[in-house]
Each structure stands twice: as structure tokens, then as C-alpha cells.
Amino acid sequence: MKNINWRGVDLNLLIAFSALMETRSVTKAAARLSIGQSAMSHNLSRLRALINDPLFERQGHQMIATDKAVELAPVIDNILHLVTTEILQPSDFTPQDYQGSFRIGLTDYAELLFAPALFDAITAQAPQCQLSFCNVDRNNYQSAIEEQKINLVIGSMKELPREFDSQYLYTEDHVCLFDSQATGLSVPVDLAHYIATPQALVTPDGKLASAVDSQLQQQGVSRHIAVGSSNFMTIRHLLTGRNLLCVVSTLMARVDIFHDNLTQCPPPVKIPNFDINMLWLRRNGSHPRVEWLRQIVSETITKRVAVLRQHS
Numbered sequence: 001m002k003n004i005n006w007r008g009v010d011l012n013l014l015i016a017f018s019a020l021m022e023t024r025s026v027t028k029a030a031a032r033l034s035i036g037q038s039a040m041s042h043n044l045s046r047l048r049a050l051i052n053d054p055l056f057e058r059q060g061h062q063m064i065a066t067d068k069a070v071e072l073a074p075v076i077d078n079i080l081h082l083v084t085t086e087i088l089q090p091s092d093f094t095p096q097d098y099q100g101s102f103r104i105g106l107t108d109y110a111e112l113l114f115a116p117a118l119f120d121a122i123t124a125q126a127p128q129c130q131l132s133f134c135n136v137d138r139n140n141y142q143s144a145i146e147e148q149k150i151n152l153v154i155g156s157m158k159e160l161p162r163e164f165d166s167q168y169l170y171t172e173d174h175v176c177l178f179d180s181q182a183t184g185l186s187v188p189v190d191l192a193h194y195i196a197t198p199q200a201l202v203t204p205d206g207k208l209a210s211a212v213d214s215q216l217q218q219q220g221v222s223r224h225i226a227v228g229s230s231n232f233m234t235i236r237h238l239l240t241g242r243n244l245l246c247v248v249s250t251l252m253a254r255v256d257i258f259h260d261n262l263t264q265c266p267p268p269v270k271i272p273n274f275d276i277n278m279l280w281l282r283r284n285g286s287h288p289r290v291e292w293l294r295q296i297v298s299e300t301i302t303k304r305v306a307v308l309r310q311h312s
Contacts, residue, residue, distance in 0.1 A: 191269065
């Protein structure tokens with residue numbers, strides 16, 4: 001490898017070789033490539049020096065290929081074909097033939113809501129693929145997407161770094177979720193009953209406070225957060241049969257894997273909505289496989305959100 005003159009390797013020389021092999025004429029090869037005859041002669045000289053072989057020798061009005069040129073012809077044709085089809089004009093992605101893996105980064109929230117629907121939609125079209133759901137959050141998704149070779153990330157990440165592109169999927173809002181018998185609460189829940197009820201908090205970063213507490217403090221009141229967990233399923237199980245209330249995203253409250261008969265209602269405090277986006281590394285965004293995955297993920301999540309919003 002060290003002795004190869006890589007600076008002398010030029011793809012145009014391979015194109016010139018192919019034209020000479022087909023036409024066996026410097027003049028005709030130059031015309032085919034729309035270059036001057038002197039330029040074609042210069043290319044042939046460079047090829048001879050690079051490969052250390054005459055390659056073509058003139059006999060009358062025709063250039064006769066040497067044995068070396070004949071040996072190289074199918075190899076160079078294959079190289080030019082690969083460059084054309086795999087680099088300059090990559091073939092379309094065919095999901096039914098794909099046997100590789102898709103890696104999707106999901107927050108706990110997104111995985112609970114969308115993993116089954118994504119599995120069904122992706123494997124229906126790419127039945128030979130392997131699908132991996134990778135747990136990410138707003139604090140680790142940048143390192144995770146590189147280290148774990150993640151194709152897409154779904155979540156509420158904001159202020160994206162320059163190397164990421166994103167697509168908006170939907171906007172989420174919030175509801176109060178509680179066991180009406182265990183808490184004694186009825187709908188609607190007013191502010192007084194809200195702050196008087198011990199609360200559970202879904203807390204990805206482990207903090208037992210959120211922007212709601214700052215808002216309540218401005219109103220001169222406070223709430224008691226009795227328990228926190230980064231896992232929504234833990235919080236959901238805790239609510240049944242206990243004097244606890246939790247503010248969760250509306251779609252999370254409506255997910256259909258629980259049979260706990262919890263009550264939902266709008267919170268008595270103003271909680272900002274949040275956007276859910278799909279993220280990917282900009283440098284990989286134009287790959288046909290990633291483009292296909294982005295499309296099917298977007299369509300699947302849009303349909304899933306519509307179904308969940310019909311459940312009241």
C-alpha cells in the first residue's frame with residue numbers, strides 16, 4: 001500500500017481506459033468522452049505510467065490491446081459499475097430483502113407508546129430485519145446515537161446540535177391521573193385539592209421537582225411530592241389503591257396496556273405542552289435506508305397518536 005502512487009490514481013483514467021477498450025481508437029475515444037485528442041493521448045500516457053504497461057499499441061488505424069489491458073478490462077468495468085450504482089446513483093432501498101438491523105432510540109415514554117406499533121409496521125415490510133429499541137433521554141441521546149449506531153431518535157429534545165436534523169411529529173399535553181376511590185378526588189380537581197394530595201412524579205433526571213413547583217411557588221402555594229421514578233410504569237402501578245396523584249402526558253394516560261380504572265382530568269395548573277420530534281444525524285439523512293425508516297416511523301407514530309387520542 002505504501003508504494004502505490006495514489007496521487008496518480010484518477011477515476012477519469014479508468015473512464016478513458018474503458019473508452020479506449022471499446023473504440024480501440026484515441027480519436028473515437030476522445031469524441032465519446034467529449035475531450036480533445038491531445039487530452040486523450042495524455043490520459044493514455046498517464047495510464048501507461050501508472051500501470052507500467054503499454055496497454056494499447058497502434059497497428060494501422062487501430063489500437064491493439066495488450067494482454068494486460070485485456071485482463072484489466074473486466075476489473076475496470078466492474079469498478080466503474082460499482083461507482084455508478086453504489087456511489088453516484090445508489091440503488092433504491094428494498095425493505096423486503098433487507099437482512100440488517102434498525103436501531104431506534106426511544107425515551108421510556110416513546111417506547112411504551114410506540115414500540116409495538118413500530119415493530120408491526122417495520123417488520124411487515126422488512127420481515128428479515130432485526131429491530132432494536134435503545135433507551136435514550138435528553139441527556140444522553142447525542143452520545144448514544146454515535147456509540148450505539150442509532151438510526152433515529154424519538155423524543156422531546158430541544159435546541160439540537162448542528163449535526164442533527166429533525167422532523168416534528170406531534171404536540172403533547174397533560175392530565176392529572178389518580179385513583180378516585182383511594183384519593184377521594186372528584187372531577188374537576190381544583191387547585192386546593194391538587195396541592196393537598198400527595199403526588200408522584202415521573203422524573204427522568206431524578207429530581208423531585210419540576211417547572212410546576214416554580215409556578216406554584218409564585219402563587220404562594222406548594223405541593224408535596226411523595227415519590228418519584230424515571231419509569232412511568234412504576235408510577236402508574238403506584239397510583240392504584242394509593243392516595244397519590246400524578247400529572248402525566250395525555251397519551252401516556254391513555255395507553256391501553258393497563259386495566260386500572262384510573263381517573264383523568266385537566267390539571268388545575270398551567271403546564272406547557274411539549275413537541276415530540278424525530279431526530280437523525282444529518283450526515284446519514286440522505287441514505288435510502290434511513291429515508292425509508294424515517295417515512296415509516298413518521299406514518300406509524302402519526303396513526304398511533306390518532307388512535308390514542310380517540311380514547312377518552
